[in-house]
Amino acid sequence: MGFQWPLALLALLVVPALAGAYVWQLRRRRRRAVRYSSVALIRAAAPRRAAWKRHAPIALLLGALALLGLAAARPQVRADVPVSRxxxxxxxxxxxxxxxxxxxxxxxxxxxxxxxxxxxxxxxxxxxxxxxxxxxxxxxxxxxxxxxxxxxxxxxxxxxxxxxxxxxxxxxxxxxxxxxxxxxxxxxxxxxxxxxxxxxxxxxxxxxxxxxxxxxxxxxxxxxxxxxxxxxxxxxxxxxxxxxxxxxxxxxxxxxxxxxxxxxxxxxxxxxxxxxxxxxxxxxxxxxxxxxxxxxxxxxxxxxxxxxxxxxxxxxxxxxxxxxAIQQREVEVSVGLVGLAVLLVGAGVWAAARWTAFPS
Structure with a gap:
């Protein structure tokens, strides 16, 4: 794979930066958490869900940003194409x-x-x-x-x-x-x-x-x-x-x-x-x-x-x-990456609405 605009790959640095900020924010919340005398009471009051579900929306969003960063660099792959193209x-x-x-x-x-x-x-x-x-x-x-x-x-x-x-x-x-x-x-x-x-x-x-x-x-x-x-x-x-x-x-x-x-x-x-x-x-x-x-x-x-x-x-x-009949040429795959990023954003919104919203 090659890139038409390789310098645009610098945009991918945003992804680890946001991931680091997210982890830092989680640790900060733990330090500020109020200590209750009864841990069992908190567990009974909190909704039951797997721990990974809380992090799924942000993970999907970061994945979408990574794909958009790759798409910005206009990646190309060698592919066989018919002579008609x-x-x-x-x-x-x-x-x-x-x-x-x-x-x-x-x-x-x-x-x-x-x-x-x-x-x-x-x-x-x-x-x-x-x-x-x-x-x-x-x-x-x-x-x-x-x-x-x-x-x-x-x-x-x-x-x-x-x-x-x-x-x-x-x-x-x-x-x-x-x-x-x-x-x-x-x-x-x-x-x-x-x-x-x-x-x-x-x-x-x-x-x-x-x-x-x-x-x-x-x-x-x-x-x-x-x-x-x-x-x-x-x-x-x-x-x-x-x-x-x-x-x-x-x-x-x-x-x-x-x-x-x-x-x-x-x-x-x-x-x-x-x-x-x-x-x-x-x-x-x-x-x-x-x-x-x-x-x-x-x-x-x-x-x-x-x-x-x-x-x-x-x-x-x-x-x-x-x-x-068959020839090789550079085919840009940016559109496919953008489409996949849109799907990840949609999945992240759905996960946030389903797994992080508190029941009424």
């Missing part, structure tokens, strides 16, 4: 290669349908954020339980040049840091996603202990290889230091077909998209870089999934909550 960041590749028609009607349309279904299938209490990346990465929708802004953003995806997987990981970490103060933001210069960004400094000591994960996760869907910016594995190391797990999904076949975007997806570039499978940049950039994605998963404590077609992608996303 955390947040999921969806990092989606919207590079031009997502227009490849090896997955009908094209990769981007299939991904849109699968991700839309995934979002709608989640529990209403699950926060979901959306990060989009091509030549740069951006947080399109901050983590939210509202589904309308997410579906609207998914339905209006447009493609761009380049694939900055590393920058997408760091942007996702930043999105998590906004809702979880225990997660430090990533290096802002490394998240720029361009070659002019300064290289990150020496690696810092891990912020979290090994195996200690944040409850939030990143689901990274990409069909290609990193083309610029920070390397994915380097970005994954930064995410791993912060306890953020990344679950990469390599989408598409190993034989990209011609790339045909819809007018909306091409964003004014024409329905032929960004070129063909053998266009500039080389064919390697049009196929998911599985070795790198597997290493990203391993470094962060996540898991890699391959999805060659739309059906497999929907299956992966559908099973993902069960893959990450």
């Amino acid at each position: 955390s947040a999921i960041i969806l990092a989606l590749d919207v590079s031009g290669s997502m227009c490849s028609t090896d997955v009908e009607p094209n990769r981007l349309s299939a991904a849109q349908a699968a991700v839309r279904e995934f979002v709608q299938a989640q529990d209403a209490t699950t926060s979901i954020g959306l990060v989009l990346f091509s030549g740069f990465a951006q947080v399109a929708v901050a983590p939210t339980t509202e589904r309308e802004p997410l579906t609207r953003a998914i339905d209006s995806l447009t493609t761009g040049r380049g694939t900055t997987i590393g920058a997408a990981i760091l942007k996702s970490v930043d999105a998590i840091a906004e809702i979880n103060p225990a997660v430090e933001p990533a290096d802002p210069t490394a998240a720029l996603g361009n070659d002019d960004a300064e290289a990150p400094g020496p690696a810092r000591p891990p912020v979290r202990a090994e195996g200690d994960f944040a409850p939030e996760i990143v689901v990274l869907l990409t069909d290609g290889a990193n083309t610029s910016g920070i390397e994915p594995v380097e970005a994954a190391q930064m995410a791993g230091e912060r306890g953020v797990r990344v679950y990469p999904i390599g989408f598409g076949t190993r034989d990209p077909a011609s790339m045909v975007c819809t007018p909306a997806q091409a964003a004014g570039q024409g329905t032929s998209g960004w070129g063909s499978a053998g266009g500039p940049g080389g064919r390697s950039f049009l196929v998911a870089d599985e070795p790198t994605l597997r290493e990203v998963a391993e470094v962060t404590g996540g898991e890699y999934f391959a999805a060659a077609d739309a059906d497999r992608l929907q299956e992966v996303l559908r099973d993902l909550p069960r893959t990450v």
